[in-house]
Amino acid sequence: MRRLAAALCLFLLAVLVGFSQEKKESVPPQANAQLVIPPEEAKRENPVKPTESSLAEGKKLFGYQCAMCHGEKGDGKSELAESMKLTLKDYTSPDALKDLTDGALFYIIEKGKGQMPSQEGRMSAHQKWILINYIRSFAKKSGDAPKPVAPPKPGL
Numbered sequence: 839m840r841r842l843a844a845a846l847c848l849f850l851l852a853v854l855v856g857f858s859q860e861k862k863e864s865v866p867p868q869a870n871a872q873l874v875i876p877p878e879e880a881k882r883e884n885p886v887k888p889t890e891s892s893l894a895e896g897k898k899l900f901g902y903q904c905a906m907c908h909g910e911k912g913d914g915k916s917e918l919a920e921s922m923k924l925t926l927k928d929y930t931s932p933d934a935l936k937d938l939t940d941g942a943l944f945y946i947i948e949k950g951k952g953q954m955p956s957q958e959g960r961m962s963a964h965q966k967w968i969l970i971n972y973i974r975s976f977a978k979k980s981g982d983a984p985k986p987v988a989p990p991k992p993g994l
């Protein structure tokens with residue numbers, strides 16, 4: 839009997855150990871809910887200039903891949919957002935992204951965050967930078983949007 843109990847304990851222990859290891863390996867759907875952006879990623883600079891043509895490209899991409907959640911106008915109002923009960927920022931407000939650098943946005947788009955799907959492998963880096971410029975342009979259209987972090991260039 840004692841042997842059986844000991845065997846049972848061992849078995850349970852093995853299950854527990856196995857379980858905790860499995861938990862570490864498998865990625866639960868909300869794994870990125872608390873996405874931590876490494877400082878070196880946040881420091882990355884956007885190599886793409888928001889020219890008219892790159893913004894037009896960003897608009898197209900955004901329309902296909904992002905607007906169903908973030909809304910055509912970037913205001914976070916969409917049917918999908920409503921049905922999924924997503925809490926989305928209003929990108930037409932200059933305050934929405936003021937605390938996030940382009941590098942941080944890049945990291946979020948790449949890795950995904952909470953309900954935001956990861957774009958890793960689905961999009962080139964160039965496309966992501968273009969999208970970031972486009973997202974920032976929503977606020978610029980509706981008034982003055984201070985570009986975060988990057989200090990104003992002299993003479994501008």
Ligand code: HEC
Nearest residue numbers: 903904907924925927943946947951952953954955957969
């Ligand atoms: C399924 C809906 C969905 C789609 C599609 C989606 N997003 Fe998001 N996105 C979200 C949600 C939800 C958040 C907020 C995540 C959080 O903070 O938990 C978010 C956050 C972000 C953020 C971080 C800043 C912020 O608003 O908090 C950026 C940047 C972003 N999305 C860009 C994009 C881009 C670019 C695309 C298209 C390639 C896209 N998203 C597609 C749902 C979506």
